[in-house]
Each structure stands twice: as structure tokens, then as C-alpha cells.
Amino acid sequence: MDKVGCYIHIPFCEKKCYYCDFTAFAHLEKRIDGYIENLLREIRMYRNNMDIAIDTIYLGGGTPSYIDEKYIGQIVDELSKFSLDIREFNLECNPNSIDKNKLSFYKNLGVSRISLGVQTFDDEVLMNIGRNHTGDIALRDIELIKEFGFDLSFDLMLNLPGQDFSSVKKDLEMVKQLKPDHISWYSLILDKGSRFYYMDKKGKLDLMDVDDEVDIFSYLVDELAKIGLNRYEISNFARAGKESIHNKKYWDIGGYVAFGLGAAGFISNKRYTNVRNFVKYDSLIKNGKYPIEEENFLSLEDREKEYIIFKLREVEGINLRKFEEKFGKDFLFKYKDVVNKFSGQDFFTVDENFALTKKGMSLSNEFFVEII
Structure with missing residues (x-):
């Protein structure tokens, strides 16, 4: 379970x-x-x-x-x-x-x-x-x-x-x-x-x-x-x-169920967002329907990119071994062009983890745009 x-x-x-x-x-x-x-x-x-x-x-x-x-x-x-x-x-x-x-x-x-x-x-x-x-x-x-x-x-x-x-x-x-x-x-x-x-x-x-x-x-x-x-x-x-x-x-791109108006959840590789309108919410619930307004099933590639962006929000960054176990790819090889672009700028550190520095976090959107 x-x-x-x-x-x-x-x-x-x-x-x-x-x-x-x-x-x-x-x-x-x-x-x-x-x-x-x-x-x-x-x-x-x-x-x-x-x-x-x-x-x-x-x-x-x-x-x-x-x-x-x-x-x-x-x-x-x-x-x-x-x-x-x-x-x-x-x-x-x-x-x-x-x-x-x-x-x-x-x-x-x-x-x-x-x-x-x-x-x-x-x-x-x-x-x-x-x-x-x-x-x-x-x-x-x-x-x-x-x-x-x-x-x-x-x-x-x-x-x-x-x-x-x-x-x-x-x-x-x-x-x-x-x-x-x-x-x-x-x-x-x-x-x-x-x-x-x-x-x-x-x-x-x-x-x-x-x-x-x-x-x-x-x-x-x-x-x-x-x-x-x-x-x-x-x-x-x-x-x-x-x-x-x-x-x-x-x-960590873990699962979470969400209830209520406008709530957003992620279960079984599906992201969903509930309706934000009281009348719609009431009508759907009373008719025995899930009050979902939007849902998207994430491909492995989608999950990989989300994982990168979310993990790089954390100070510990991406554990390179876990990344390869999870997605079957070498992070530093697949994204070498992006990594090289920001190399030598005190933007990230690399050991067993790839992590943004304090400077890198303040400019993280620039890195994320390149990844996406």
C-alpha cells in the first residue's frame, strides 16, 4: 500500500x-x-x-x-x-x-x-x-x-x-x-x-x-x-x-492526495487540480463525480524534468546515483550542455550530488529554463 x-x-x-x-x-x-x-x-x-x-x-x-x-x-x-x-x-x-x-x-x-x-x-x-x-x-x-x-x-x-x-x-x-x-x-x-x-x-x-x-x-x-x-x-x-x-x-515528486476547492494532487503519475468554483464543486460532488477541473498524466520525461527542478530547489540538490536509478540516465552526461554553460560561475557544486550554490539558487530560473 x-x-x-x-x-x-x-x-x-x-x-x-x-x-x-x-x-x-x-x-x-x-x-x-x-x-x-x-x-x-x-x-x-x-x-x-x-x-x-x-x-x-x-x-x-x-x-x-x-x-x-x-x-x-x-x-x-x-x-x-x-x-x-x-x-x-x-x-x-x-x-x-x-x-x-x-x-x-x-x-x-x-x-x-x-x-x-x-x-x-x-x-x-x-x-x-x-x-x-x-x-x-x-x-x-x-x-x-x-x-x-x-x-x-x-x-x-x-x-x-x-x-x-x-x-x-x-x-x-x-x-x-x-x-x-x-x-x-x-x-x-x-x-x-x-x-x-x-x-x-x-x-x-x-x-x-x-x-x-x-x-x-x-x-x-x-x-x-x-x-x-x-x-x-x-x-x-x-x-x-x-x-x-x-x-x-x-x-521529491512523491504522491499526495488533495481534497477541496482548487486543491492540487499527484497520484499514480497523474497531476490533477480541482475546480475553484463553489457551484461547480457542489454540483460535481452531489452527482458522485470527482471535482477535477484539469488532469495530466506525466510521461517519464515529464517526471524527470519536474524532479530536477524540484530537487534543485533543495540545498542538498540531486543525488546523482539516485537520479540514475530513478530514470536510468546519467544526469551530468544528459545535461552536459546546460552544466557546461553555467560552469565556472560559482553556480553549482558537484560531488555525489549536483546542487546549486547560494548564487545559483538566486538565479535558479535561468538554469531551469535551460533544462526545460
Whole structure:
């Protein structure tokens, strides 16, 4: 029986942030009951037709902690009817959406890690990006999470409107004080469909110079390493043994089943994405159909290229022996033209692994384009 990850999407939020183009909706509380009923039906549909064991659970969104905890309990109860061997159970939360009762409930359900969407501790920048919390509220909730003994992870962002090096350094100082087990520090991406995307098109966003952003992120990588938060993926840092098991499934091209609006999964060499519309989702589920909008079966060549791109996002890179075992090819021979093009530029290292350097990671898209 295959062991796979499980991603569940909760699309509800109190407020849609200005940078967000995820499948997330504010002020739709009236849809929560019906959505959870359909989500449970979808889980049952898969369980009745698939022989899988689940070893990681990740509830994302949206804001899973925004909805009543009883719904999270119903979801976990339905998942428990699969074969479970849980190594990690992660729940995304936003500051201002948790309290002692919720955290106690999550702990009793078996949640092991809380991922808190902090983004920054700078109140002015938080206001600029449409967040509904302050730095102090984030600090309060971080202390609560610690009090209940969860592994603590939180997200921070770089290149936000109004953010400068001074603001970023203050965020870094908070990380040093708080000593999380794991952080993700993402650069702002202007996704089409987000409010910021259209503001940028009109020249209304005050963002960093690209070279400044690269230099600041390089500084962060070095400073985080000094406090034991070592980079293990382009935007992810962890203390030893606290790397995200679930997310590593994505980067290893491992299997994961996904439930809910807009959720994306990968099972038996098939990538699929669910519909992002409540009405379509409801109709398909109630008619006993999988709510899939798009699906693609990956050829061996497709899987190889995905594997290269995902593994090179990780600091350890591609193990050359494992690559040959997996795909029957010598990586350095097949891609010698690309490797030679970037040789001598402090772009990668080669021993038993082929891995990008810090410089290579900052310019990784150039390499990936050549591979594709």
C-alpha cells in the first residue's frame, strides 16, 4: 500500500490579503456548512476507490483556523477511515484566528505543527498588505502556540510595499528572539488576479530594487544559519530534524492526495487540480463525480524534468546515483550542455550530488529554463 501525503483546502478567510491569488474567499460564512459536507463526500469518494495509506496531513487555505474547530474534527474523523501512519500533521493559521480552546482542540486531534501566517512584524507594512492583525497580535499567538507544545513554523515575506532593509532586520531580530522550529521566508510574487498585480500595472506599488532584494535575502540566509535555522529549500529554513516532511513530498515528486476547492494532487503519475468554483464543486460532488477541473498524466520525461527542478530547489540538490536509478540516465552526461554553460560561475557544486550554490539558487530560473 502506497504511503502518500494529504492536502486539504479550506477556502475561507476573514479578509483577502492584497497579494493573494489563492482559492480563498472572505465573507462567505454561509457556505461553510455546505462546503464541509461536500468535502467529506469527496474524501469518502476517494477512500472507496483507492487503496492508500496517509502519512502526512496538511490543512491549508484560506485560513483553516478561521472556521469553527468542529469542522476540523469532522475532517480528521473522515480521514481516520483511511489507513493512517501520521508522521506530520500541519495546520495553517493566521494571527487573530486562534485561541486556547482551538489550540487545545487541535492538539487533541493530533496536530503536530502550526504554520502561522505572520508575513512581517512591522505594523505599517501589515496595513499596506491588507492584513487584519498587528505585530503584537502575532507575538501573542506565537506564545500561545508554544504554550501548547506544537512545532512552531511561521511565514515571513520580503519585498512588501513600504518594506526596507531596516524593517526586514527588525523581522530577523524577532525570529532570533522567538526561536521557531521552522520558517518560510518568501519574496512577494505578483500573481495575476491579486490586488497587487493590478496596482503594480498602474505603477502604484513601492517595491524594492531587484538587486537589493537579492542582497537582502542573501544576508538573511547567512544570519539565519547562525541561529541554527539552516536553509534546506529556496525559501525554507529549519532546525535540524524540523524540516517539513509534507512539503518534501512535493520536492521529491512523491504522491499526495488533495481534497477541496482548487486543491492540487499527484497520484499514480497523474497531476490533477480541482475546480475553484463553489457551484461547480457542489454540483460535481452531489452527482458522485470527482471535482477535477484539469488532469495530466506525466510521461517519464515529464517526471524527470519536474524532479530536477524540484530537487534543485533543495540545498542538498540531486543525488546523482539516485537520479540514475530513478530514470536510468546519467544526469551530468544528459545535461552536459546546460552544466557546461553555467560552469565556472560559482553556480553549482558537484560531488555525489549536483546542487546549486547560494548564487545559483538566486538565479535558479535561468538554469531551469535551460533544462526545460
